[in-house]
Amino acid sequence: xxxxxxxxxxxxxxxxxxxxxxxxxxxxxxxxxxxxxxxxxxxxxxxxxxxxxxxxxxxxxxxxxxxxxxxxxxxxxxxxxxxxxxxxxxxxxxxxxxxxxxxxxxxxxxxxxxxxxxxxxxxxxxxxxxxxxxxxxxxxxxxxxxxxxxxxxxxxxxxxxxxxxxxxxxxxxxxxxxxxxxxxxxxxxxxxxxxxxxxxxxxxxxxxx
Amino acid sequence: xxxxxxxxxxxxxxxxxxxxxxxxxxxxxxxxxxxxxxxxxxxxxxxxxxxxxxxxxxxxxxxxxxxxxxxxxxxxxxxxxxxxxxxxxxxxxxxxxxxxxxxxxxxxxxxxxxxxxxxxxxxxxxxxxxxxxxxxxxxxxxxxxxxxxxxxxxxxxxxxxxxxxxxxxxxxxxxxxxxxxxxxxxxxxxxxxxxxxxxxxxxxxxxxx
Numbered sequence: 001x002x003x004x005x006x007x008x009x010x011x012x013x014x015x016x017x018x019x020x021x022x023x024x025x026x027x028x029x030x031x032x033x034x035x036x037x038x039x040x041x042x043x044x045x046x047x048x049x050x051x052x053x054x055x056x057x058x059x060x061x062x063x064x065x066x067x068x069x070x071x072x073x074x075x076x077x078x079x080x081x082x083x084x085x086x087x088x089x090x091x092x093x094x095x096x097x098x099x100x101x102x103x104x105x106x107x108x109x110x111x112x113x114x115x116x117x118x119x120x121x122x123x124x125x126x127x128x129x130x131x132x133x134x135x136x137x138x139x140x141x142x143x144x145x146x147x148x149x150x151x152x153x154x155x156x157x158x159x160x161x162x163x164x165x166x167x168x169x170x171x172x173x174x175x176x177x178x179x180x181x182x183x184x185x186x187x188x189x190x191x192x193x194x195x196x197x198x199x200x201x202x203x204x205x206x207x208x209x
Numbered sequence: 210x211x212x213x214x215x216x217x218x219x220x221x222x223x224x225x226x227x228x229x230x231x232x233x234x235x236x237x238x239x240x241x242x243x244x245x246x247x248x249x250x251x252x253x254x255x256x257x258x259x260x261x262x263x264x265x266x267x268x269x270x271x272x273x274x275x276x277x278x279x280x281x282x283x284x285x286x287x288x289x290x291x292x293x294x295x296x297x298x299x300x301x302x303x304x305x306x307x308x309x310x311x312x313x314x315x316x317x318x319x320x321x322x323x324x325x326x327x328x329x330x331x332x333x334x335x336x337x338x339x340x341x342x343x344x345x346x347x348x349x350x351x352x353x354x355x356x357x358x359x360x361x362x363x364x365x366x367x368x369x370x371x372x373x374x375x376x377x378x379x380x381x382x383x384x385x386x387x388x389x390x391x392x393x394x395x396x397x398x399x400x401x402x403x404x405x406x407x408x409x410x411x412x413x414x415x416x417x418x
Contacts, residue, residue, distance in 0.1 A: 025237075026236075026237055026321065027235070027237055027238075028234075028235055028236055028237005028238045028239075029236075029237045030237075111320070111375060111379075112235065112321065119378075119379045119380075120379075121379060121380060124376065124379065124380070152392050152395065152396070153396060155376075155389065155392060156369075156373075156392050156393055156395075156396040157396075158376070159369070159372040159373040159375070159376040159377075159389065159393075160365075160368070160369035160372050160373065160393070161372065162372035162375060162376055163368040163369050163370065163371035163372020163373065163375065164365075164368040164369065164372065166320060166368070166371060166372065166375070167333065167364075167367070167368040167371055168368075169328075170320075170328045170329075170330060170333065171328075171330060171333070180364065180368065183361050183364060183365050184365055184368075184369070186361065186365075187361070187362060187365040187366075187397065187400065187401070188396065188397070188400065189400070190400035190401075191396065191397065191398070191399035191400020191401070192396070192399075192400070
């Protein structure tokens with residue numbers, strides 16, 4: 001039992017170390033030796049838990065996605081209207097991207113299309129499903145235009161958000177991330193809000209700060 | 210003179226080979242040996258032209274951006290209205306991404322934030338400037354809402370487009386790229402078109418096929 005706990009602690013330490021190195025260097029340039037050093041474990045201990053760099057990267061992505069979905073679940077559980085929840089989620093993920101090295105590394109690895117043998121699509125699919133549900137709820141609640149295709153809107157928003165955070169990282173190391181996410185909604189909302197809900201725009205934008 | 214021409218031919222051959230390898234493996238996993246082999250030159254010849262992998266990557270990005278801007282320049286020179294030009298440019302770049310290995314590799318390297326010592330921002334800046342000009346023209350021509358902030362709209366569109374092509378690559382190796390770009394405009398246009406120009410939506414979407 002104690003041994004199992006210790007193994008889990010070592011595993012978590014390695015994932016944190018890997019996140020540091022992947023976050024800084026990307027997948028291709030990260031070395032196992034650097035990750036072992038950042039985690040403070042021997043290369044032997046590292047290989048015991050993660051036989052390949054690919055598995056290490058997937059462990060970081062899994063842990064990032066677990067944290068992100070946990071935070072998203074807490075927001076969804078508040079039971080706000082669908083559109084308000086979606087806008088709030090975009091801010092919650094932005095704040096995680098600003099503060100949590102595991103989230104920074106996981107998102108970077110997810111967008112690092114070429115590096116992993118199979119591109120990672122699971123987290124995108126979860127976000128697409130979540131966004132589609134919330135947008136559909138937004139249509140039902142009369143906040144969004146009745147003729148909106150919620151599935152299409154979720155594809156556009158998830159992909160656009162992916163680009164917004166990537167470009168923010170490129171230009172400012174994410175210093176302007178919340179402002180850029182806010183601008184995305186400033187541009188999107190007027191075209192998707194139901195015509196009798198345009199006065200909610202200001203309130204929705206207040207959620208992204 | 211003949212020697213200079215021959216050197217340029219070798220250089221171009223190397224850039225093509227580098228594009229193949231970078232496009233397939235990303236920056237981090239691409240090796241100089243693979244690139245020399247793909248280009249059909251010796252490692253010595255390769256190092257003579259490009260002393261580092263970083264310089265090779267930047268040469269691919271430069272050549273991609275040159276081709277993209279050349280195609281964009283030809284469209285702009287047709288002198289269509291600003292908004293129509295912008296929508297058309299999004300389709301022209303998509304078609305280059307579908308067919309030209311150098312463009313595929315250059316865009317992938319540009320979005321590979323972590324790999325290069327300095328993230329590449331030049332091509333983004335050129336696109337931001339171009340988009341801002343065209344959107345401003347679109348406002349002046351009465352196609353876009355008079356109260357639009359053209360600079361903000363260009364930031365949102367350039368970042369969103371970056372994400373759309375990245376997610377399309379992840380999910381379908383870009384097979385659905387034109388459809389995804391079309392969806393981006395389907396979502397964006399209703400919120401940015403001037404209210405008396407909403408009937409132009411169908412015509413604009415016809416440009417992205």
